[in-house]
Amino acid sequence: MTQTTPLHTIHRQLGASFTDFGGWDMPLKYGSELAEHRAVREAAGIFDLSHMGEVQVTGPQAGAFLDAAMLATYSTMKVGRAKYGVIVDDDAHIVDDLITYRLDEDDYLVVPNASNAPAVAAVLTERARAFGAGVEVIDKSADIALIAVQGPAAEAILLATQDDGAAGGETAAQQGLRELKYYAWMTLTIAGLDVLVARTGYTGEDGFELYVPAEHAVLLWNALSNEGEALGLQPCGLAARDSLRLEAGMPLYGHELTLETTPYDAGLGRMADAALKNKGDFAARAALEALAGAQPARVLVGLSSDQRRAAREGSTVLAGGQEVGTITSGQPSPTLGRPVALAYVDRAQAEPGTALDVDVRGKGLPFTVVELPFYRRER
């Protein structure tokens, strides 16, 4: 059955075209996906990400449990911070990539991808049972809505929601927001709602992700849209989200990360090495130890072309006519004006500057291995 978010009616009113994404009926675009992409690079975009999951991990042993259940270290993360990480199965294959927020000393919020939320909740629940007392795993995905505001104007838009009308001076909330670090969160009152505001995102721009109870999603969306209108805020769909994250070189589960890939394949080897070095026993330790010495056959790289034709997911990468890899994501980069792609290629062909061909509908077109990300914002 197709699921919808609490903002589905708003998307319809805004004239969105919809697409199925992991069993969710989500806005693909509202008008022009290129205009939406540019809005995020130049002003700001607002995204409904309520299809993402939220799994609460709570209890006196919550931090120790997450250290044991996932790859990164969470027990030493400060309250108010967030961390990117992955959860792997016992064979070290990636179940999902996720952001984890420390809400309180004994309280964490784990945010998996939409289609993986049930799997992540199940793995965490099973591992919590094996872990023992002192931790509880609660899937809150249906109760929490997530709205992202991304782009250079995102901070100004959120600051505007905190304007108390008093002349001069900045409120404590506004100062806190301005000083909020990347991968940190705070609470703000927006339109009378208590909102968890995190400086995180998936676009390569400055921006925020805002969590509220699902029943308040419409109120928050409308408040942000009203404040943002004068600053160029545009509703953005999944088409723009995909092109933005690709330019930023960020992997997407189901494409670059799958149950076939390990952290070492996916460029997350440092995270795995750090876990092996710094942590005691944790899920998949044995499997990761076995992988740690060996180099993976194929690694994730960025490809770019001076031609106009884009390489697409599934296309074959060639060197001297021999297959050396596969494209996992690819499309014309709206910001750079040329095709970019992510691909798994043989390690011998992975050095930046390596010239390769991609089979684009039967024609071998020249691409070059480049450093990631393709696009980096000016700070």
Added chain:
Amino acid sequence: MAELPALPQDFSYSAEHEWVSAEAQAVAGATVRVGITAVAADALGEVVYVDAPAVGTHIIAGETCGEVESTKSVSDIYSPVTGEVTAVNELASATPGILNTDPYGDGWLFEVAVSEAGPLMDAAAYAQANHL
């Protein structure tokens, strides 16, 4: 959804969403323009690349004769007529987004001296087939 540009009533249309700049019975023997409909352009998303057949190419109704690439995907262009290409729209190659903004006007793809028309619909039949 943003309103699609209106279907020109004096054009004819193929099932593969190409238009021909003449009514079906007037196509054979005429020199016509060919483009993709607003329905196709909207489904593709924003067009970023157009590969049209070169002038002098003999194209055959129902066969692929080029490609249109958008941010999201690539689609074949199926020739709606048989004949010889007499002109190619350089503006569409240089600024492919014109296929989205003016699909029935400046967004034409190529011009053909038609020897034989393929199966074509009138505007009313195409509109009905695509729930317009």
